[in-house]
Amino acid sequence: MTTKRKYTNTSTTTVDTTPLQNNKKPKNFNEKYIEELRIKLLEKNKEIPLYLLDSFNQVDTILKQTVITKENHSAILVGPRANYKTLSIETSLNNLKQKYNDQFIVIKLNGIIHTEESAISSMATQLELQLQKLRGDSFSLYFEEELAEREKALDKNSEAVNLDYKLNNGSLIDIFQRFLQIMNYKSTDTRHKREKVSMVFIFDEIDSFAGPVRQTLLYNLFDMVEGSQISFCIIGCTTKINIMEFLEKRVKSRFSNRIIYFPKPANYKEFTDSVFHLLKIKDATNEAEQCWNQKLFEQINISCSPLNNLIKKNFDSTKDIRKFFNLFQVVFTKYTFPSFQISDLSLIEKFDKNRLKSGLTSRVKSLSDLELSILIAAARVSIKTNDNVNFNLVYDEYSSLLTSINASIPSVFGGMDIDKTYKKWNKQDIKNVWENLLDLNFLVEKGALGIRESALQAFVASNYHTIQSSVSFDLRNLNVLVTLQELRRIIPSSSLLYQWTTL
Amino acid sequence: MSKLKNVVHRDEELVFLDSFIDKDNQPDLKPNNVIIQGYQSCGKTYVVEEYFKQQKNEILSCIINHKEIFSWKNLLKEISRASLQTLRLKFSNYKVSNIIDPSGTEHFYLLVRFFSQLFSDCGQQIDEAARYSFYVVIDKIDQLPEIDVNTFPKLIKLHEILPSNLKFKLKFIYTVENVSFIDKYASYDIPTIVFPRYTADECLQILLSKKCLFKASSQFNEKLVDEIGIKDTVPRVKNQIVEAFLHFVYEAFYLYTGSNLQDLLDMAFLKWPQFVQILNNDNYANEVDMYKQSIDLWKNTQDYLEENIPGNNKLESQYDLSDLSKYLLVASYLCSYLQPKYDSKVFAKKSALRQGRVSYGRRAKFDFNPRHLSPGIFPLERLLAIFQAIYPYSDRDRNYTDEEKDDINNKHFSGLIPNTSNVEVYEAIGELISSKLLLPSKFLHASPLNSNTKWKVNVPWEIILEISSSLHFDITEYLQ
Numbered sequence: 001m002t003t004k005r006k007y008t009n010t011s012t013t014t015v016d017t018t019p020l021q022n023n024k025k026p027k028n029f030n031e032k033y034i035e036e037l038r039i040k041l042l043e044k045n046k047e048i049p050l051y052l053l054d055s056f057n058q059v060d061t062i063l064k065q066t067v068i069t070k071e072n073h074s075a076i077l078v079g080p081r082a083n084y085k086t087l088s089i090e091t092s093l094n095n096l097k098q099k100y101n102d103q104f105i106v107i108k109l110n111g112i113i114h115t116e117e118s119a120i121s122s123m124a125t126q127l128e129l130q131l132q133k134l135r136g137d138s139f140s141l142y143f144e145e146e147l148a149e150r151e152k153a154l155d156k157n158s159e160a161v162n163l164d165y166k167l168n169n170g171s172l173i174d175i176f177q178r179f180l181q182i183m184n185y186k187s188t189d190t191r192h193k194r195e196k197v198s199m200v201f202i203f204d205e206i207d208s209f210a211g212p213v214r215q216t217l218l219y220n221l222f223d224m225v226e227g228s229q230i231s232f233c234i235i236g237c238t239t240k241i242n243i244m245e246f247l248e249k250r251v252k253s254r255f256s257n258r259i260i261y262f263p264k265p266a267n268y269k270e271f272t273d274s275v276f277h278l279l280k281i282k283d284a285t286n287e288a289e290q291c292w293n294q295k296l297f298e299q300i301n302i303s304c305s306p307l308n309n310l311i312k313k314n315f316d317s318t319k320d321i322r323k324f325f326n327l328f329q330v331v332f333t334k335y336t337f338p339s340f341q342i343s344d345l346s347l348i349e350k351f352d353k354n355r356l357k358s359g360l361t362s363r364v365k366s367l368s369d370l371e372l373s374i375l376i377a378a379a380r381v382s383i384k385t386n387d388n389v390n391f392n393l394v395y396d397e398y399s400s401l402l403t404s405i406n407a408s409i410p411s412v413f414g415g416m417d418i419d420k421t422y423k424k425w426n427k428q429d430i431k432n433v434w435e436n437l438l439d440l441n442f443l444v445e446k447g448a449l450g451i452r453e454s455a456l457q458a459f460v461a462s463n464y465h466t467i468q469s470s471v472s473f474d475l476r477n478l479n480v481l482v483t484l485q486e487l488r489r490i491i492p493s494s495s496l497l498y499q500w501t502t503l
Numbered sequence: 504m505s506k507l508k509n510v511v512h513r514d515e516e517l518v519f520l521d522s523f524i525d526k527d528n529q530p531d532l533k534p535n536n537v538i539i540q541g542y543q544s545c546g547k548t549y550v551v552e553e554y555f556k557q558q559k560n561e562i563l564s565c566i567i568n569h570k571e572i573f574s575w576k577n578l579l580k581e582i583s584r585a586s587l588q589t590l591r592l593k594f595s596n597y598k599v600s601n602i603i604d605p606s607g608t609e610h611f612y613l614l615v616r617f618f619s620q621l622f623s624d625c626g627q628q629i630d631e632a633a634r635y636s637f638y639v640v641i642d643k644i645d646q647l648p649e650i651d652v653n654t655f656p657k658l659i660k661l662h663e664i665l666p667s668n669l670k671f672k673l674k675f676i677y678t679v680e681n682v683s684f685i686d687k688y689a690s691y692d693i694p695t696i697v698f699p700r701y702t703a704d705e706c707l708q709i710l711l712s713k714k715c716l717f718k719a720s721s722q723f724n725e726k727l728v729d730e731i732g733i734k735d736t737v738p739r740v741k742n743q744i745v746e747a748f749l750h751f752v753y754e755a756f757y758l759y760t761g762s763n764l765q766d767l768l769d770m771a772f773l774k775w776p777q778f779v780q781i782l783n784n785d786n787y788a789n790e791v792d793m794y795k796q797s798i799d800l801w802k803n804t805q806d807y808l809e810e811n812i813p814g815n816n817k818l819e820s821q822y823d824l825s826d827l828s829k830y831l832l833v834a835s836y837l838c839s840y841l842q843p844k845y846d847s848k849v850f851a852k853k854s855a856l857r858q859g860r861v862s863y864g865r866r867a868k869f870d871f872n873p874r875h876l877s878p879g880i881f882p883l884e885r886l887l888a889i890f891q892a893i894y895p896y897s898d899r900d901r902n903y904t905d906e907e908k909d910d911i912n913n914k915h916f917s918g919l920i921p922n923t924s925n926v927e928v929y930e931a932i933g934e935l936i937s938s939k940l941l942l943p944s945k946f947l948h949a950s951p952l953n954s955n956t957k958w959k960v961n962v963p964w965e966i967i968l969e970i971s972s973s974l975h976f977d978i979t980e981y982l983q
Contacts, residue, residue, distance in 0.1 A: 042532040082692040086663055094667070108664050113657050118612040125616055129623075129666070204663065322692045326534070329694065333522040351519055357699035358540055358682045366700035370758040385871065392875035392963070427965075429759060429804050436761055439543050441681060450683065451645075451652050455575070458651035467946075470939045474963040475877050 031338075033288035038337045040281055040289070042329070048091060049274040049321050051265045052084050058260045059235070060092040066198050066233035067096050067104045072225050074234040074255050076206060076243055079262025082322050085237045088262070089202055104198040105130045111208025116217045119209070120175055131182065134197065172220040180228055198231040206236030210246035218247070222254035264319045271315050272308075275324060276300050279342075295342045306345040310352075327352055360482060363440055364490045369497065370425060374398055374433050375442055376500045379484040383503060389443070391434055391474045395427050401500055431473065438478075446477040507553045511712060512705045513546060519696045520554060525636040526562060530672035533636065534694050535662040539678045540685055541698030544765045547678040548642050550698070555638070563671075564638035565589040574649040576609045582639055583608040583617050590625050590637075611657045615664050618673055626670035633670060640676045645684035652687070659691055700762040707753050709764055710771070714745045717771070723779050731784050740787070747790045748778055755801035774800050828931040829970050832960070834890035835941055836967045837981055839878035839960040843885060849981060850892035874964045874982065880944040880957035887928070893976070 048056045055077070062073040077085045093106060107126045109119050201221065203209060209218050225232040240246065247255065265271040279296050281289045299307040314324045330351045331340045340347070356362065367375065377397040381389050384397075406421040425433075437443050447468055452458040468476070488501035507517065525533040541547045548566075555564045565585035572578045583605035603621055608614045622637075629635075644655065655677075662673050679685055685695060701709065717723065718741050727733045733740055752771045760766035778797055786792035794801075824832065841849065929951075935941040936951060943949035944957040962970075971978040 039529070039532070042529075045534075046531065081690040090667065110657075110660050110664050112653050113611045113615065113660060113664060118610060122612050122615065125619075126666075129619065204660065320692060326692065326694045329534070330519055330522045333518075334527075335521060336518065347518075350515065354515070354519065354697050355695055357697045358542070362699060363542075366702070366762050368703070368758045368761040371761045388876075390875065390877070393871060396872060396875055425759070426803075428807050432766075432804075432806065433759065433761070436763060436766075439680075441683065451650065451687065453652050455649070455651045455653075458649045459574075462648040467942055467944075470942055470961065471877075472961055472963050474965075475875075475961075477877060 029288040029291070030286075033286045034338055035334075036286070037281065037288045037292055038332055038334070041279070042332050044278055045325055045329075046087065046091065047278065048084055048088055049265075050277045051270045051274045052088070052262055055079075055260050055262050056084075056088045056091070059088050060095075062235075062258075063089070063092045063096060063200065063233060066200065066231050067100050070196070070198060070231040072228075072232050073258075074222065074225065074232075075258040075260055076236040076238060076255075077260045077262055078238055078241055078243060080264060081239050082320070083262045083264065084322075085262050086202075086204060089235060089237075093200070102134055102197070104200055105134065106200045106202065108202045109204070109209075111203065111205030116209065119217055120172070123179075124175075127179065127182070172216055176220050176224045180224065180230070196230050198233065201232070201234045203234070203236040205238060207238045207240045207243055207246055210243070210248075210251070215248050215251050218251045219254070222251060226254055265315075265321070268312075268315055271319065271321070272300065272311055274321055275311050278321065278325065279328070292342070299342050305343065306349070307342060310345060310348065313352075360486065361490050363442070364482070364487065367440075371433050371436060372491070373401070373497055373500070374430060375437055375480075375482065376484070376487055376497055377401060378437070378443065378478075378480045379482060379487055380500070380503060382480040383484060387479060389478045389480055390476055391431070394434070395430055398430070399424065405496075442482055443478045443480055446479055507550075507557055510546070510550055510553050511709060512701065513550050513698070516696055516698055517550065517554065520550070523694050523696075524554075524562065524638070524676075525672075525674070526558065528633065528635055530634050530636040530674070533674070535672070535674045536659050536691075536693045537674075537676045538685060538693050538695040539676065539698060540680070540682060540695055541678075542680055542700055544763045545698040545700055546764075547698050548640075551640055551676060551678065555640075560593065562638060563589055563593060563635055564640060566640040567642060569641075569643040569647055572647050575647070575651075575654050578641070578647060579608050579611065579614050580606055582641075583614060583621075586618070586637065586639060587621060590621065594625055594628050596628070611661070615661065618661075619666055619669070622665070622669040622671040622673075629670055635671050636674050637671045638674050638676055640678070642678050643680060644677045645679045645681045655684075655688055656691070659688070659693065701764060702762070703757060706757065706762055706764055706767060707750075710749050710753055710767060711746060713768060713771075714742070714749060717745045717748065717775055718742070720775065720779070722776060726779050726782055731782065731787055733787075744782065744787060744793075747793055748775065751778075751794060751797070751801060756804065759804060770804065770806070773805065824934070824970070825931065826974060827927060828934055829974050830894050830976075831886070831890055831928070831931050831935060832940055832962060833967065833971050833974070833976060833978055834893055835881075835886050835935070835958065835960040836878075836962060836978070837889055837893070838881040838886050838958075840873055840982060843881070846885070846889070850889060878959040878961070880959045882954070882957055883932075883951065886932075886958065890928070 059075070059077065062075055065071045066073050077088070079085050096104065105127065107123050107130075109122060114122055206218075209215060221234060225234065236243075244252065244257070244259070265274060276296070280293055284290045284293050296307075299305040302308065310324070310327070314320060327348045331337060331347055336347060364372070364375070374394060378389055378394045380401075381393045381397050385393065402422055402424050406424075409420050409422075411419065411421070434443075445468060449461070452461050471477075484501055484503070488498070491498050491501060506514065510517065520537075520539070523534055523537045539547050539551065552566065555562060555566075565588070567578065567581050567585060572581060587603065587605050603617060603624070605617065608617045641658070644650070644658075658675055658677075661675075665673060718738075723741075727741065749771060752767065752774060756767060756770045760770060777800055781797045781800075782793070786796055932941070932951060936943075940961055942959055942961045944959055949956040960967075967978060
């Protein structure tokens with residue numbers, strides 16, 4: 001289905017490519033060049049992929065408008081997880097920092113780390129730290145009058161105690177008022193005569209703040225933005241595509257309703273283009289870099305090259321460019337990179353296959369014969385009893401299977417009386433094997449919930465016993481997570497245990 | 504990357520691990536979270552420890568041992584404590600500011616505050632351009648108690664929320680046993696390195712690589728020098744004996760332990776002192792003789808609790824129940840595993856105990872031994888009735904106090920339990936319930952006084968057999 005595509009490779013126009021195409025061995029470049037190339041490639045993990053440039057530009061624009069032209073903005077970035085949302089904001093802010101470092105303050109909050117209360121406290125701390133850095137003055141300066149009053153009231157009052165206390169005290173409106181007070185602060189002292197700074201709020205997982213009960217934090221924040229003299233930019237990130245439905249009416253009416261989507265690549269061509277740009281060195285300066293670009297260009301134009309196969313695999317399964325880049329990190333090390341060729345991705349493929357080594361098949365293959373026979377017995381019991389498996393039944397099944405196989409082995413061999421039967425392990429020993437199988441996730445307790453949804457549930461689960469956990473080991477009901485049919489497919493037919501995989 | 508000398512059969516995984524860890528002090532270039540997955544005894548923690556040991560002080564790192572963690576709050580404190588300690592060692596002239604108190608980091612936002620403060624304080628002591636990665640290795644995160652679904656994302660996102668201008672970057676390495684744990688967080692795109700289980704051959708080789716542990720045992724050396732008369736300076740013989748022993752262990756118990764190397768090593772340690780005793784002048788040079796004379800060691804595992812507890816070996820005696828409670832337990836077992844509709848026939852006092860089909864009527868043969876299935880539930884009244892039926896009358900000749908006589912003469916119990924008061928029976932039932940030998944059917948803490956509560960026995964067949972035999976009561980007669 002894939003056709004040969006042509007890329008205009010601008011960076012390689014000055015290089016004579018014929019010897020490179022013919023020469024399969026890696027050319028010996030200067031070590032310094034190779035190291036530079038390696039670092040440049042690693043730095044690509046901070047690069048926004050081609051298919052997200054539009055979205056990135058939108059974020060960049062609103063941040064620039066906030067910091068440079070002092071406008072108020074708010075937006076929510078919506079996109080799947082690990083899809084460059086936070087990185088886009090970071091990149092844009094880093095660019096701005098180079099020129100306008102002292103003109104804005106960034107406050108970061110995360111919906112899963114902060115509750116509404118702790119968010120306020122965190123805001124205060126971040127604001128304090130950054131203002132100190134920006135203006136080089138103490139936080140208490142902004143509250144000189146109030147401090148003086150308090151000191152009158154309380155004989156000794158240290159500043160350190162006041163810092164946190166002052167910002168966090170009172171209702172949300174009071175707190176935000178103080179924020180504004182600080183930001184608008186104009187001292188009569190000439191030392192503090194400075195430009196106004198903009199504030200950038202970044203809310204990761206903003207949906208957590210948009211809960212069902214009074215979204216006070218968002219409401220007050222948006223409300224503050226409306227009437228404030230200083231410029232604000234509130235950017236939220238979320239994976240929830242219906243985030244607007246989460247917002248209360250009063251919050252929604254104050255929010256700009258600007259949603260910026262961070263989609264996945266729309267089609268295969270877009271994905272391949274992004275990969276190409278991700279791996280390509282812009283403005284290649286030395287011959288190692290030019291050679292890299294050239295080879296990349298070659299490989300991406302061959303439809304069945306290992307690189308293209310990898311791209312296809314990723315596109316068909318996850319469409320995840322970050323995952324794709326993670327694979328490449330394995331070769332971008334000092335140790336592997338000098339001998340690496342883009343036409344030979346064997347190490348990357350090895351890493352890709354590495355994650356399968358904990359899969360069902362690998363796990364079954366790693367079992368010893370005794371463990372495997374117990375597992376087969378469990379799978380047999382599961383079919384016979386409609387998934388009502390416990391240790392007693394499985395041991396019974398194992399014993400009967402072993403008895404029948406031992407009965408078929410002649411006890412007299414070549415005129416000699418030799419015991420060639422298989423050892424039947426006793427029930428006590430098999431309990432250990434049974435526990436090993438439980439550890440390996442072949443068996444799960446009935447009704448086990450796995451990891452709990454909330455902290456309270458997790459606390460209850462690990463501190464209170466249930467009836468199921470009080471039932472004695474032999475009679476505990478379990479689910480077998482592998483079927484007899486699957487085992488039959490995994491176990492080689494030459495194995496002795498293969499015959500047990502049918503009822 | 505040079506190979507680690509103490510690590511075998513993990514070359515490929517080490518290459519992968521090396522590629523995700525920042526050794527060049529360029530933290531922006533490497534991922535902030537790395538997961539190492541592998542089932543029990545795959546060498547995850549060991550390899551990571553050895554890896555960081557090899558780097559000496561070049562990479563800042565600390566390891567959180569999962570055995571010390573009992574909740575996520577405790578985990579956070581431990582992270583901050585270990586980090587502070589590591590940085591103090593690195594920057595010896597670093598003075599802890601008053602605000603930093605690792606024991607105060609009970610919430611994630613406080614941990615963020617802690618690291619912002621710690622890193623910015625330490626950052627003042629290093630060059631302007633220098634940047635470091637700070638690795639926190641969290642061991643077996645999926646096995647930690649009280650971890651809920653949001654704990655892991657909070658750790659993953661921690662680096663994002665720290666100020667970007669810090670000279671240290673906080674990075675995590677997690678070791679995980681359960682694959683389903685990682686599958687829950689697959690969309691976070693965290694680089695994952697899987698440590699496969701060791702194969703049989705690899706297990707043997709690793710076991711053999713541990714032979715110095717056995718060679719060093721003082722009992723072995725004394726035996727060699729004193730009894731067999733081999734000088735301590737002959738390493739070849741020692742080597743031979745230990746290797747032969749480890750081969751025996753592997754051959755006999757690999758089936759039993761599987762690829763769980765720690766178990767295999769434990770078996771070797773369990774058998775070693777006994778094996779050394781068997782060694783003598785005649786057999787030490789011959790592997791076959793050594794094997795033949797120690798054959799009993801390889802025939803069973805001796806891996807049971809009862810065998811390793813000095814004193815009482817009987818399972819039954821571990822419960823230390825009174826005879827009354829034992830009869831109640833036997834009665835409750837009968838309640839759970841006999842159908843109520845045959846009770847009148849089985850326990851009828853008018854006739855002798857009937858055996859065979861006469862006692863339970865015609866029925867099809869069971870597919871499974873019913874004793875292997877879960878216990879059935881019964882009301883407390885049925886337990887009392889069966890208890891009365893099986894409790895022997897002859898043993899109960901004793902003098903009673905007036906109160907007991909009153910109790911016995913109570914109209915409900917008169918003639919039913921002639922020789923004991925109902926108070927003792929209820930006490931015994933209470934004892935069985937509190938020791939979880941008798942379980943309510945639905946709620947764990949159900950009241951025995953509630954007539955709606957149903958009960959079931961919680962004792963397996965092997966134990967009830969021992970208990971009933973200690974009473975000289977043949978329970979098998981009832982359960983055919």
